[in-house]
Amino acid sequence: MAHAGHDVDYIHAEKGLKSWLLTLDHKRIGILYFVTVMFFFLCGGIAALLLRGELFSYNAQANVGEILKNGDIYNQVMTYHGAIMVFMVIIPGIPAILGNFFLPLMIGAKDVAFPKLNLLSWYCLMAGAALAILTMFTGRVDTGWTFYTPYSIQTGTAVSMMVVAAFIMGMSSILTGLNFIVTVHKLRAPGMTMHRMPLFVWALYSTAIIQVLATPVLAITLLLLMMERVLGVGIFDPKLGGDPVLFQHFFWFYSHPAVYIMILPAMGIISELITTYSKKVIFGYTAIAYSSLGIAAVSFFVWGHHMYVSGQSELAGTVFSFLTMLVGVPTAIKMFNWVATMYKGSIEFRSPMLYAMGFLFLFAIGGVTGIMLATLAVDVHFHDTYFVVAHFHYVMVGGTLMAIMGGFFHWFPKMFGKMYNEAGARWSFVFIFVGFNVTFFPQFILGGMGMPRRYFDYIAAYQPLNRISTVGSWLILTGFLIGLYVIIQGLRKGAKAPPNPWGSTTLEWQTASPPIVHNFDHEPVVTAGPYEYK
Amino acid sequence: MLSWIIKNQLAEVLIGRANAQSFMPTQASEIAKSVDSLYSFLLIISLIACVIVIGGMIYFAYKYRRRSANDKTAYISHDTRLEILWSVIPLVIFLFVFAWGWIIYHDMRTMPKEALEIQVIGRQWAWVAEYKNGVQSNVLVVPVKRDIRLVLSSPDVIHSFYVPSFRIKQDVVPGRYTSLWFRAEVMGEFHVFCAEFCGTSHSGMITKLRVVSQTDFDKWLIEEADSSLLPPVEYGKKLFTTKTCASCHFEDQPGVKIGPTMKGLFGLENHEMVDGTTVTADENYLRESILASQAKVVKGFGPRSAMPAFQGQLSEKELSAIIEYIKSIK
Ligand SMILES: [Cu+2]
Ligand SMILES: [Cu+2]
Numbered sequence: 001m002a003h004a005g006h007d008v009d010y011i012h013a014e015k016g017l018k019s020w021l022l023t024l025d026h027k028r029i030g031i032l033y034f035v036t037v038m039f040f041f042l043c044g045g046i047a048a049l050l051l052r053g054e055l056f057s058y059n060a061q062a063n064v065g066e067i068l069k070n071g072d073i074y075n076q077v078m079t080y081h082g083a084i085m086v087f088m089v090i091i092p093g094i095p096a097i098l099g100n101f102f103l104p105l106m107i108g109a110k111d112v113a114f115p116k117l118n119l120l121s122w123y124c125l126m127a128g129a130a131l132a133i134l135t136m137f138t139g140r141v142d143t144g145w146t147f148y149t150p151y152s153i154q155t156g157t158a159v160s161m162m163v164v165a166a167f168i169m170g171m172s173s174i175l176t177g178l179n180f181i182v183t184v185h186k187l188r189a190p191g192m193t194m195h196r197m198p199l200f201v202w203a204l205y206s207t208a209i210i211q212v213l214a215t216p217v218l219a220i221t222l223l224l225l226m227m228e229r230v231l232g233v234g235i236f237d238p239k240l241g242g243d244p245v246l247f248q249h250f251f252w253f254y255s256h257p258a259v260y261i262m263i264l265p266a267m268g269i270i271s272e273l274i275t276t277y278s279k280k281v282i283f284g285y286t287a288i289a290y291s292s293l294g295i296a297a298v299s300f301f302v303w304g305h306h307m308y309v310s311g312q313s314e315l316a317g318t319v320f321s322f323l324t325m326l327v328g329v330p331t332a333i334k335m336f337n338w339v340a341t342m343y344k345g346s347i348e349f350r351s352p353m354l355y356a357m358g359f360l361f362l363f364a365i366g367g368v369t370g371i372m373l374a375t376l377a378v379d380v381h382f383h384d385t386y387f388v389v390a391h392f393h394y395v396m397v398g399g400t401l402m403a404i405m406g407g408f409f410h411w412f413p414k415m416f417g418k419m420y421n422e423a424g425a426r427w428s429f430v431f432i433f434v435g436f437n438v439t440f441f442p443q444f445i446l447g448g449m450g451m452p453r454r455y456f457d458y459i460a461a462y463q464p465l466n467r468i469s470t471v472g473s474w475l476i477l478t479g480f481l482i483g484l485y486v487i488i489q490g491l492r493k494g495a496k497a498p499p500n501p502w503g504s505t506t507l508e509w510q511t512a513s514p515p516i517v518h519n520f521d522h523e524p525v526v527t528a529g530p531y532e533y534k
Numbered sequence: 535m536l537s538w539i540i541k542n543q544l545a546e547v548l549i550g551r552a553n554a555q556s557f558m559p560t561q562a563s564e565i566a567k568s569v570d571s572l573y574s575f576l577l578i579i580s581l582i583a584c585v586i587v588i589g590g591m592i593y594f595a596y597k598y599r600r601r602s603a604n605d606k607t608a609y610i611s612h613d614t615r616l617e618i619l620w621s622v623i624p625l626v627i628f629l630f631v632f633a634w635g636w637i638i639y640h641d642m643r644t645m646p647k648e649a650l651e652i653q654v655i656g657r658q659w660a661w662v663a664e665y666k667n668g669v670q671s672n673v674l675v676v677p678v679k680r681d682i683r684l685v686l687s688s689p690d691v692i693h694s695f696y697v698p699s700f701r702i703k704q705d706v707v708p709g710r711y712t713s714l715w716f717r718a719e720v721m722g723e724f725h726v727f728c729a730e731f732c733g734t735s736h737s738g739m740i741t742k743l744r745v746v747s748q749t750d751f752d753k754w755l756i757e758e759a760d761s762s763l764l765p766p767v768e769y770g771k772k773l774f775t776t777k778t779c780a781s782c783h784f785e786d787q788p789g790v791k792i793g794p795t796m797k798g799l800f801g802l803e804n805h806e807m808v809d810g811t812t813v814t815a816d817e818n819y820l821r822e823s824i825l826a827s828q829a830k831v832v833k834g835f836g837p838r839s840a841m842p843a844f845q846g847q848l849s850e851k852e853l854s855a856i857i858e859y860i861k862s863i864k
Pocket of ligand 2: 692693694728730731732736737
């Protein structure tokens with residue numbers, strides 16, 4: 001080798017906490033994100049368990065379910081569950097952990113385009129998160145993660161601080177997006193044309209575009225909210241001549257595309273998993289790649305489907321419903337492509353593949369219920385009920401979380417150079433998958449029966465299904481505990497991983513496990529597409 | 535034409551009414567029935583889609599499971615005909631569903647001309663219905679088989695008026711009026727929920743919608759209008775509910791304790807406030823507490839009172855009746 005430092009793997013290249021906190025290596029930054037996001041996931045998860053515990057019983061009859069003392073505390077826990085899971089887990093989850101780690105490796109680059117900016121993004125997330133957590137000690141927040149006005153202007157809780165926190169975390173998201181766009185355009189290895197990029201890279205690329213274009217709108221909205229709360233300038237508050245529905249338009253103009261920030265990278269992972277474990281070229285590469293871009297583009301024009309009953313005009317509702325139906329098509333295309341990829345493959349049921357199949361199962365249900373919600377008249381009944389809660393957990397948790405878990409087990413040997421216990425990983429899948437359905441399927445029915453969301457207490461008729469749902473949440477907990485155990489065991493005692501344990505064809509598997517500091521010994525030269533399984 | 539086919543024929547033939555009802559609430563109006571037909575259609579289509587996708591996945595997973603490490607797999611990169619097919623078919627279905635949903639939505643949004651109009655105010659955390667003759671009530675009482683139009687407004691934050699049995703919902707937005715109509719086909723009592731998060735007691739913002747016969751309705755309206763002739767304490771007791779006081783000052787609703795109890799309040803000496811001062815709870819204190827709640831805030835409920843100021847919302851007669859009622863709770 002040219003000089004010795006180069007074949008040391010990135011984990012052992014340097015030692016000490018400082019070497020991690022000041023690292024510019026995209027792989028190490030990925031690990032930093034991994035550790036912190038896991039911690040946030042734990043916080044958000046505990047909140048979820050508390051909420052489900054509270055809802056075990058309705059109060060008037062029995063107090064066994066009464067875990068949170070009153071409505072205010074429930075509302076706060078509900079707010080933290082949503083805000084943490086959205087802003088601190090799902091949005092940074094895939095791009096910042098797996099994206100950071102694998103995007104450069106998959107296109108044969110040494111690092112991302114702006115390593116310092118990359119580290120800064122992590123610090124932004126940390127600063128925002130610290131502030132968000134600090135609000136728990138300075139009055140807490142009870143608005144729900146949506147911050148709807150005028151409630152968010154009038155409530156006495158620490159909304160201002162939380163808004164600043166979300167603002168700073170948004171900054172992190174923008175910087176990551178920017179970095180990825182430039183990296184994809186500028187740092188591809190020789191021969192790595194756009195059409196030879198793995199689909200995970202395409203997904204990250206589309207996501208990055210949304211991050212860069214949509215997040216500033218959130219920032220502006222939050223700034224306006226601050227101006228109103230702190231300076232008393234009338235924008236959203238009717239008492240000051242403002243319009244509260246305007247806030248909803250702004251908010252969803254960001255938050256609907258943000259839904260795709262959360263799901264597109266997950267879809268990218270699924271493409272990787274299905275090809276690898278079917279040992280087969282992906283079906284419809286171009287369709288999948290461009291449908292990501294298509295989704296990214298159309299996603300900016302459908303925000304009003306969250307507002308059919310908000311008082312917006314009938315015409316607006318109609319247009320938004322129509323456009324939403326259009327977004328359904330590229331999503332359906334992807335589903336069919338994945339299933340078609342399995343046709344005549346050689347399918348190996350390793351845990352990442354199980355997660356990928358779990359994804360297809362849950363996302364199919366999440367998808368069709370999405371169409372129901374996009375349908376005007378039907379949504380009038382389902383809007384703001386548990387049907388919506390069930391739907392978005394099916395796509396966000398059933399979709400994104402399944403993909404994170406699958407992707408994580410898929411790339412674990414590459415990231416840490418160790419193998420994990422396959423049986424354990426399968427058990428964790430079984431518990432999470434079954435528990436997930438037990439928790440959230442009854443919520444579709446509850447929504448149909450009319451149970452509104454964000455309810456601290458409910459009428460007697462809703463109790464049996466709520467009980468089932470709460471029991472499901474304990475199964476999910478068990479699944480994640482098993483998963484955690486498998487990870488820790490793998491890290492401590494796992495056998496040494498070969499460079500390419502799954503026989504995958506993408507570039508990241510062509511280097512050592514774990515990769516060396518500069519990723520590749522020699523700059524790779526690409527001569528074919530990403531999935532040339534023969 | 536399309537709309538007629540959809541509403542009358544298709545729904546009947548394809549679905550038969552029963553299946554969506556199995557877990558949806560009672561269908562108390564025609565709109566509810568048409569929403570359910572569309573929903574049943576969606577359920578069936580969804581089921582088919584899931585069987586294709588999930589079933590296909592499971593079938594392939596079994597059929598093409600790995601048999602040996604060096605299995606040969608087919609190299610199929612795409613199939614344009616197939617891809618067009620599975621783009622166009624969903625598109626057609628989606629557009630069809632969109633149109634059907636729109637038709638019903640249009641009915642929901644088009645206000646009938648000769649409707650009975652009722653003002654409904656959603657406030658933290660109670661519903662108040664105001665009838666044309668001045669009657670106020672927390673329970674919404676309406677006659678059966680008549681078009682009802684609700685004009686919704688809110689003095690504080692956004693709420694959402696939701697009656698599952700009618701499949702209707704409309705946000706109640708401060709600073710503007712929104713409206714909603716329905717026509718009850720059956721008599722009975724139905725739940726009204728607040729569906730938009732509005733703070734502490736959002737989940738307590740539940741009331742009843744009572745559908746009665748036209749004669750019962752007329753009788754009820756007259757009886758309610760006469761209630762101001764009741765003795766002050768009883769009138770006050772009634773007002774305590776209709777003016778939403780009871781939604782915060784409620785003794786036996788567990789979980790929600792928003793305002794202090796009224797029990798034994800009157801005549802209390804050394805009654806402590808947040809700022810450390812004490813007062814004697816006489817008539818004037820009660821009056822001030824109700825009209826300008828921020829002036830003196832009870833210890834343990836501050837620094838800002840959650841209670842809205844009722845200045846300008848109660849007549850002198852109503853105010854003194856409420857005070858008489860509070861005095862009577864010992
Ligand atoms: Cu949306
Ligand atoms: Cu509410």
